[in-house]
Amino acid sequence: MPRHLLLRLEAPLMAFGRETIDNFGIIRDFPALSMITGLLANALGWRREETGKHDRLQERLVLGARLERPGTRLQDNQNARLSKDDKGWTTKGKPEERAGGAGTYESPHRRFRDYHADLSMLVALRLEPTDEPPTLDDLIAALDHPARPLFIGRKPCLPSRRLFAGWHEGESVSHVLRSVPLPNDSPEGARLQWPDGEGTLPGDRALDLCDERNWTSGVHGGWRPIREGRIRAEEESA
Incomplete structure (x- = not known):
């Protein structure tokens, strides 16, 4: 059976980003394919300029996630007073300027960013094909010595523990997510998300998800089919 790499995502604050609306940075329940x-x-x-490598790695990733502890959500309100000659720093390599007339400089430069607090997520992934670099072993070495x-x-969301959580063999991503034992603090079970074609669960639902990034243009586009379901502790399969 295929070997899957397990990641444990835990941090005081995490952000599984989705489509930004104006100055609101909203989040989703599961990590996007582009985020991983x-x-x-x-x-x-x-x-970032090595877009071909990013696109190829994203194409090869087959992954799913298990939300074991949902934690809580909070919103960070960021305010900065910018005058006419001031510019806001961005990760795009270009400064962000204020738009509008002179009156806009009387109000602050505002951003709202949502976060997950005290969340715990298990990610199971494999690469196809398996022998093309980077391999799963290359990824483990990089995660332990980044x-x-x-x-x-x-960037403020630093992991609070080692990301590598072990190996698990399974016929599909959903099989791995079902068969890895749940932690003791998840007595009510867990929500799962996995690619369509990687198994099914009783009562699951099919969805279309936009979480693939075009690393050359820097935008997300297209839809991929996924499934979501839930397991309880007594429903784990060996």
């Missing part, structure tokens, strides 16, 4: 791609690429030391500091979603 970026996390692994950062550990490998790849630069080229740069790692973060889960946004």
Whole structure:
């Protein structure tokens, strides 16, 4: 059976980002395919300009996630007073200027960012094909000795524990997520999300998800089919 790599995502704050609406940075319940791609690429030391590497890694990833402890959500309100000649720093490599007339400089530069607090997520993934570099073993080496500091979603979200959580063999991603024992603090079970075609669960539902990034243009587009379901502690399969 295929070998799957397990990641444990835990941090005081995490952000599984989704589509930004105006100045609101909202989050989703599960990590996007693009977010895991970026996390692994950062550990490998790849630069943003190496878009071909990012696109190929994203194409090869087959992953699912299990939300074991949902935690709580909180919103950070960021305010900065910017005058006419001031500019806001961005990760795009271009400064962000204020738009509008002179009156806009009387109000603050505002951003709202949502976060998960005290959440615990298990991720199961494999690469197809398995022998193309980077391999799963290359990813483990990079995660344990990353080229740069790692973060889960946004730069302030530093992991609170080792990301590598072991190996597990399974016929599909959903099989792995079902068969890994649940922690003791998840007596009510867990929610699962996995790619369509990687198994089914009684009562699960099929959805279309937009979480793949075009690393050249820097935007998300297209939809991929996924499934979501729930397991309880007594329903875990060996």
